[in-house]
Amino acid sequence: MYSVTDIQLFVLTADLGSLSKAARQLDLVPATASASLKRMEVHLNTRLFVRSTRSLRLTPEGTLFLEYGRQALILLNQGEALLRSDGEIKGHLRLSMPADVGRNILLPWLNAFQKTYPKVTLALQFSDRIIDLFSAPIDVAFRYGKLDDSSLISQPLAASRRVAVASPAYITEHGAPATPKELVNHNCLLFYLERGLFNNWRFHSGKNAIDIKVRGDRMTDDAAIARGWAIAGLGIAYKSWLDVREDLAEGKLVTLLDNYVGEETPLNMVYPDRSSASPVVRALLIFLRERFFALGIPIDRNG
Known part of the structure; x- marks a missing residue:
């Protein structure tokens, strides 16, 4: 089985295009770094890189596995950060939401969320326009309807029509x-x-x-x-x-x-990528789902 260091080396090698450069950044000797990648390839039963004397590039399988490696490291870092903070939920969130559901349903619940987690600060934007989460200063958006942009992460909150x-x-x-x-x-x-x-x-x-x-x-x-x-x-x-x-x-x-x-209008909580799902975002998702469930409103799992 490979280790966290093996994954770090794999991701860094892919980013730098050089095993030796990645090894130096992780303070590993070349032989150890080479053995690390070999250990991963044996465990996965596939080649991750195509190597030559002058270049190193990802195989199609390596490209596929790279994103999973990145996400694994992100989740581990988030978990470590949460433990270092003694499990405390804190941070600043910038939220965008439709005006009606935002004012009448979400706003009172967001006030309750901050009362539960007093070290959380919120900046709220009420708008029925779709916000570009890749360019706007927004961390999480609440959106009605099916999600068109498959590059975004959508977490269902409630079914509606x-x-x-x-x-x-x-x-x-x-x-x-x-x-x-x-x-x-x-x-x-x-x-x-x-x-x-x-x-x-x-x-x-x-x-x-x-x-x-x-x-x-x-x-x-x-x-x-x-x-x-x-x-x-x-x-x-x-x-x-x-x-x-x-x-x-x-x-x-x-x-x-x-x-x-x-027409169906499920309400979803949307953010740019899985790395955006910080502990405070995860806590908010659980908090809101519990409130919708208490109202007897089902989660739209197909949203």
């Missing part, structure tokens, strides 16, 4: 649509998402998808405002059930088109 909602007062005055197509005869409350104005509403009836392009006299870049407009009786909104669940329970809003299924 979009629902068409309106206030009882709106329905009394304007009636309720019986089919998605009848939405064109109603004032629909619109908001902007990453691809622009969200005015194409999708429903499902069995295996059939129904796309309706809706119109309305109100548009906003804050989906929480669209929810407020709906509560005020100004039109129909198409919102994640998580955003409006309390309004539905209190009778401020009612669901429409109950014979049709809205």
Whole structure:
């Protein structure tokens, strides 16, 4: 079996393109370094490097294993850091989240999280726009829907779907649509998402998808405002059930088109790569999952 030093040497050799340079950085004699790589290759039953007198390069198998080696070292370093801090959860997190679920669900829980872990500091950004986690100063984002960027790490938090909602007062005055197509005869409350104005509403009836392009006299870049407009009786909104669940329970809003299924909007916790999953990020994930579970909201494992 190979050791942590063997993995360190393998990763450093790949990065430097030289076994001798990697050995010097780790204070190993050349013979020990050569034996280290040989030990790994024997254990893995594959060649990790193609060697010549002038060059050294990764084999396809070595390239595949390199990422796992990096992640193993990152996790070990994080574990060591946690133990050195006596298991204390601390640090600074910059979080981005959709405005509605952020203010109404996540914010009170984040306050409770900081009360549980008083050495954690948080910087919060509320936005319905998609943040580029590779360029923006954000550590973790909360996002609705299926993740398009496979290079990001997505941790599911809660299952949800979009629902068409309106206030009882709106329905009394304007009636309720019986089919998605009848939405064109109603004032629909619109908001902007990453691809622009969200005015194409999708429903499902069995295996059939129904796309309706809706119109309305109100548009906003804050989906929480669209929810407020709906509560005020100004039109129909198409919102994640998580955003409006309390309004539905209190009778401020009612669901429409109950014979049709809205598009899935699972809520996920997203970060750039596994190295971003520091102890405080892992603690936050566990903390939030426990709260969603307590509400009886299942985790969307396919999110």
